[in-house]
Amino acid sequence: MSGTYTAPVGRSTTQIFSACTQYAAATLVAALRAGQFGPRSEHRRILVVSDTSPAPELGTPMHHRPGFEKLASEFDTVRSWNEFIRPFHPAGWSPREQDASLWERAVRREWNLRDDEPVEIACESIQANPAQALAVIFGDSPVHVYADGLMSYGPTRNKLDQVLGTRIRRLLHLDLVPGLRPLLLTEFGVESEVVPTDVFLKVLDELTEPTDVPRPTTTGTGTGTDGPDAPAPALLLGQYLSTLGILTPRQEEELHARMVRGAVALGHTRVVFKPHPSAPAQWARSLEQEAERLGAELTVLDTPVLAETLFATLRPALVVGCFSTALLTAASFYGLPVARVGTGPLLERLAPYQNSNRIPLTIVDALLPDLEDRSAVTGWSLPDAEAVRGGPSGLVSTVGYAMQPQIRADLRPVAERYLARHRDDLRRYFKRRRLTVLGLPGGAPAQLGFIPRNATVRRIARRARTLKRAAAG
Known part of the structure; x- marks a missing residue:
């Protein structure tokens, strides 16, 4: 076609x-x-x-x-x-x-x-x-x-x-x-x-015209500099993941706080937070308190503008997010330094495995540096097209097959080859139970595949654990 x-x-x-x-x-x-x-x-x-x-x-x-x-x-x-x-x-x-x-x-x-x-x-x-x-x-x-x-x-x-x-x-x-x-x-x-x-x-x-970019309203005990000589800020991107049921509101609030702490730990004294348009206002207030505690200047952009329109006007020294598409826009289109935060726990928590956010999450986790790893952030550069085809492309195809094996049955040979070559890297992106159900490398051995689904075996195992705890007590 x-x-x-x-x-x-x-x-x-x-x-x-x-x-x-x-x-x-x-x-x-x-x-x-x-x-x-x-x-x-x-x-x-x-x-x-x-x-x-x-x-x-x-x-x-x-x-x-x-x-x-x-x-x-x-x-x-x-x-x-x-x-x-x-x-x-x-x-x-x-x-x-x-x-x-x-x-x-x-x-x-x-x-x-x-x-x-x-x-x-x-x-x-x-x-x-x-x-x-x-x-x-x-x-x-x-x-x-x-x-x-x-x-x-x-x-x-x-x-x-x-x-x-x-x-x-x-x-x-x-x-x-x-x-x-x-x-x-x-x-x-x-x-x-x-x-x-x-x-x-x-x-x-x-x-966005340059005059449309909000002027910083600073908080904290930073330099207070807001002129041509001011250091470029770190730009933090909120996604409002709690509305999707991926995080609880408290977990997402803590995720934003980690963004502030990570940026400050890397030496960024000016921080700009771009919240999701639907995010509650109290999240911005809690970030202001965190910035003040760390002695950083924080600007919260409360106007409904695209995060991407800030890349050219602010020219941030670093763009931080969880798995927002804007991270790749910043890196690929504007050549800006980027970092991710919180992707590891989300890869484990995201359910069901078929959740369509899994591919964006996998791409960001595989390609971008962890905010809390200083050497990874400072030494990172976006892989070229050939490197992506040789590495992340196989990962994405394999995750895609594991997500939708009926729709993309043609990807099974790709998945088998990739998993056979990367057995040591499976746990982060693939759940062993998923691999077992699909009969893929990295799952439980075939002769043991019946165990997770066998009610009698599970009942005996629970009884044994109960007796062991009773004996220990």
Whole structure:
């Protein structure tokens, strides 16, 4: 299946672009400016914005955030999916198949589309809503999938309907890890197409003028310097992982505190924290207390701007995060020093194994240095494309197979070879039980594979442990 855009024959087409984040919208705009969706003169373009956060009514809609008007200029119309389907939530609603034609007529009427007007769809995360909802409503339309982060390098997270899979024309993605090819949708023969990095960076440059960057409001007992001679700050990225059930709020608050402590331990006296837009305000206050205790200056950016727009304007001396896509954007696109924190415990805690955050987490853990390892941080550089193909590419393919062995059965030989060569490095990225169930190298020996699933053996083992404790007491 071709990965290059081919315009439909005959009449001009209405292109519907769905975006849930400003980063996603910026990726779309870059693809449009690079000509990856054909000449603008031949298409009507509608941007459909969605807020899929748990409580979208409490946040600032994407189309009301700073810089959005510069993105919107590439489209003829901007529509809010939240408003259109209210009171339904965009992450949880999709029409029933038998109602799809009714919803298509409603959408066409609301968005001023003729009944016979051909439509193309470009969307993120085709495995989930609102992308699936649009694909169901426009059931005969070709689909272009684009990726706004590291998840594109992982496998499709659940089995897609075969008919929908054959409608997908290509996967557009940013080249966040040069040398690494996406696994997403390859089971349908979908080819990937890179959105040019230089075009994407120009889009980011337009989103934030230098005057838009908030001036530091310092706390602590640092130098207080805020001029051209001030040292470049360390930029800390919050992700709000507790909303995904990956961490508890207290654990995530401690994760942010570790970021501050690690940055200060590396000699950074100025620290800027970019919280997730939905994160609670008390987290910022606890960080201020930690910075004050350490004698550092802390700035909390409470305006809803993209973290990526700060890379060029702040030129941070270090970018710190857990497994945010922005870490790879900083390293690959801006050449900035980066460090990760907290990935080890998350690799162990993340459940189920198929969780789609596992691939971003694995990539960041495998490629980036640990903030609390001074020598690793100071001596780190991003591997070149050949090194990635020779190392992390095999790891990602193997993790991808372990996550979705039915969808990506073709990756089993790759996984077997990789695991056979890296037996000493298994525990961090692979659970022994998972390897045992799949019959892969590193799992329990085949003759013992029945034990974890044998109720009688487990019952005897529990009884033996109880008797041992009683005897010891």
